[in-house]
Amino acid sequence: ISSSAAPKRGAFILLEGVDRCGKTTQVSLLVKHLMSLSLATVAYRFPDRTTQVGTLINNYLTTNGPTGTVDDRAIHLLFSANRWESAPKLASTLASGTNIVCDRYAYSGVAFTSAKTEEDRSSMSGGELGLGWCMGPDVGLPAPDCVIFLDLDQDEAEKRGGYGGERYEKRDLQIRVRKRFAELQALDEEQGRVSWHVVDASQSIEDVTKEIASIVTDTVERIAKDSSPLR
Ligand code: DGP
Numbered sequence: 001i002s003s004s005a006a007p008k009r010g011a012f013i014l015l016e017g018v019d020r021c022g023k024t025t026q027v028s029l030l031v032k033h034l035m036s037l038s039l040a041t042v043a044y045r046f047p048d049r050t051t052q053v054g055t056l057i058n059n060y061l062t063t064n065g066p067t068g069t070v071d072d073r074a075i076h077l078l079f080s081a082n083r084w085e086s087a088p089k090l091a092s093t094l095a096s097g098t099n100i101v102c103d104r105y106a107y108s109g110v111a112f113t114s115a116k117t118e119e120d121r122s123s124m125s126g127g128e129l130g131l132g133w134c135m136g137p138d139v140g141l142p143a144p145d146c147v148i149f150l151d152l153d154q155d156e157a158e159k160r161g162g163y164g165g166e167r168y169e170k171r172d173l174q175i176r177v178r179k180r181f182a183e184l185q186a187l188d189e190e191q192g193r194v195s196w197h198v199v200d201a202s203q204s205i206e207d208v209t210k211e212i213a214s215i216v217t218d219t220v221e222r223i224a225k226d227s228s229p230l231r
Pocket residue numbers: 019046047061075076079080104105106108109110112113166168169
């Protein structure tokens with residue numbers, strides 16, 4: 001109990017999932033909830049379409065050109081660059097004791113790119129666009145303290161109304177994306193890294209919110225107590 005104890009850092013809470021799983025709604029409800037507990041919290045969202053790199057990504061997502069018009073590897077690196085350009089701010093925000101609730105991050109990066117082909121890319125040595133290749137550019141980014149995966153099957157996702165027509169909003173791709181996320185969860189569990197919490201996103205908004213709130217309260221307390229440095 002020395003007076004020179006390291007200052008508390010913020011917790012980095014990440015929400016991931018397929019399109020239409022309700023992430024964006026839950027991120028904003030969670031930020032409000034934490035603020036109501038007097039816990040300083042800010043929301044982040046990736047891709048961040050407001051930067052120059054984000055403008056390129058937005059153009060890519062909103063034009064439904066045939067696959068191959070833009071090289072899949074090049075666009076993968078742009079999504080990663082879009083996270084890296086926020087990395088210093090993410091790190092300083094956490095260091096200042098503010099919590100971050102983030103809508104998508106590097107797991108989406110790997111899940112979406114590696115889902116582009118039907119070939120099995122699940123092994124770490126799956127070649128270009130395989131999991132190992134896809135993970136490379138994001139190695140070293142500030143790591144989340146917990147991943148909340150809003151799990152929704154494709155039939156349920158489609159019941160939620162039409163997709164907005166963006167490039168990735170297609171049934172077969174989304175089914176593969178969900179599988180890739182599960183593979184990434186298994187990898188993290190194997191290696192004892194970040195802890196994942198899978199939440200059934202087909203529940204009512206209120207029930208999902210409650211479940212997330214209880215997971216996050218535990219995580220925020222754990223991080224505030226152990227003051228371990230960011231990885
Ligand atoms: P959103 O604004 O959350 O709807 O995300 C836009 C789309 O981009 C969505 O289909 C998920 C996808 N996406 C998010 N991050 C990445 C990434 O890093 N790489 C790739 N290839 N796709 C991503």
